[in-house]
Amino acid sequence: MPLSVHPIPDGRRHPAVLVLPGGGYSKHADHEAEPVAAWLNEIGLHCLVLRYRVAPHRFPSALQDAQAAMRWARSGGLGGGIDAGKVGVLGFSAGGHLAAALCNATAEETRPDFAVLGYPVISFKHNAHEGSVQNLLGDEVDLVGRRDQSMELQVTTRTPPTFLWHTADDPSVPVSHSLLYADALARCGVPFALHVFPRGRHGLGLAIAEPGVLQWTRLCESWLTAGGWTASG
DSSP states (O other): OOEEEEOOTTSSOEEEEEEEOOSTTTSOOGGGSHHHHHHHHHTTOEEEEEOOOOTTSOTTHHHHHHHHHHHHHHTTTTTTOEEEEEEEEEEETHHHHHHHHHHHSSOGGGOOSOEEEESOOOOSSSSOOHHHHHHHHOSSOOHHHHHHTOGGGTOOTTSOOEEEEEETTOSSSOTHHHHHHHHHHHHTTOOEEEEEESOOOSOOTTOTTOHHHHTHHHHHHHHHHHTTOSTTO
C-alpha cells in the first residue's frame, strides 16, 4: 500500500487526515497530495497520503486500499501519535468519490470521523464523469453498478460530517455532484458545509493561484476547528 506519512514532529497526539488525490481513477494528481499534507500539518493535523490502486484495477481495489489505510492509522501506525477518535478523510475529484465511498461503507472501524470533499465526483448516474466510471467499473457498466457507486444514494445517518466545495462552472465534474451530495446529507440530518465559488477550472487543489477560490482552505480550517478536529479545536 503506497502510503506516505506526514506527522507533526512535536511528539503530541493530533487528529489525522487521510488524503486521497484525484486523477479520474487513472492516475494521482501530485498537486493534490503532498502540498495538501503540508497545509494540513500547518493547521495541526497529522497527514497520510494514499496513492490507491487505479485502472486497470477495478472496484473495490481503491476502496480496500483506503480502508486498509484507515485501519493502519487507527491501530497506532504513528506510534500512538494519532488521536484514533479523530481521523478524517480529504479527497479531490475522483479521490472525493473514494472518500465518500469510504464514508458510506458499512465497516464501522474504517469510517472516517469527518470528511472534506473538493470538487468531488459523486454521481455515476447524473452528469456522470464517464472517465471515472469506466476506470473504476470497466467498459461494460450496468445500471446497478452506476447506482451502487452514486454516493448521493448511499448517504445514511451514519455518514460523517462533511465539508464540500466546488466551482459553479467546473467543466469536468459539474457542481451538481456536490449539490446532490449536500441534499442527501441534509435529508439524513448529517452536519455539512457547502461552498460554491462562481468561477474556477477543475482540479485546483489548494487553489493558490486562484484568488476567488483560495479562501476555501481558510473556510475549511474554520470548519475543522469548530468541529474539534485541529490542534486548536
